[in-house]
Amino acid sequence: MIDVPALATARLRLRKLVADDADALHPTLADVELMHWWSSAPHTSIEETRAYFAPRIDRDGWRCWAITLAGQDRAIGWVAAGEKRQGGVTEIGYILSRDHWGKGIAAEAVSAVIDRLFAEGQRRVFADTDPENAASLALLERLGFRREGYLRGEWETHIGVRDSVILGLLRDEWRAS
Numbered sequence: 001m002i003d004v005p006a007l008a009t010a011r012l013r014l015r016k017l018v019a020d021d022a023d024a025l026h027p028t029l030a031d032v033e034l035m036h037w038w039s040s041a042p043h044t045s046i047e048e049t050r051a052y053f054a055p056r057i058d059r060d061g062w063r064c065w066a067i068t069l070a071g072q073d074r075a076i077g078w079v080a081a082g083e084k085r086q087g088g089v090t091e092i093g094y095i096l097s098r099d100h101w102g103k104g105i106a107a108e109a110v111s112a113v114i115d116r117l118f119a120e121g122q123r124r125v126f127a128d129t130d131p132e133n134a135a136s137l138a139l140l141e142r143l144g145f146r147r148e149g150y151l152r153g154e155w156e157t158h159i160g161v162r163d164s165v166i167l168g169l170l171r172d173e174w175r176a177s
Contacts, residue, residue, distance in 0.1 A: 041158035
């Protein structure tokens, strides 16, 4: 089992994502607009969301933090980090309930995880995003990620075969910001 230490900011607490978070996060995973850029289609039932969570909680090489508001324990999203290869390279991904968009919560949560990853000795963090997902691209670029690559026909998703933009951030760049 991978260690997922709790993290905190002034407004947020990030704790290990657990299977019981499926109920709180079902409305997010059922949101058609929000799930448009996700790798799977919007969920149509709570049972589907519970089944989706079951294999994700302790996946090899991945850590998942539930995003909660300070003083509350209800998950409003998550940040996941998966070590991709030896030598300090980690992929990051995230999702946040629509009710909390536009408040800086995603940036705060992702920043807390990046701080942790670099403190642990990672040298590079990267994200893989659909090139038409303007909100995600803007968030990553605000955090200092740079566009590094464009992969054509990379993912087969519920909206068809999609391209990917790879964005990366080095530890020294994070310290400088």
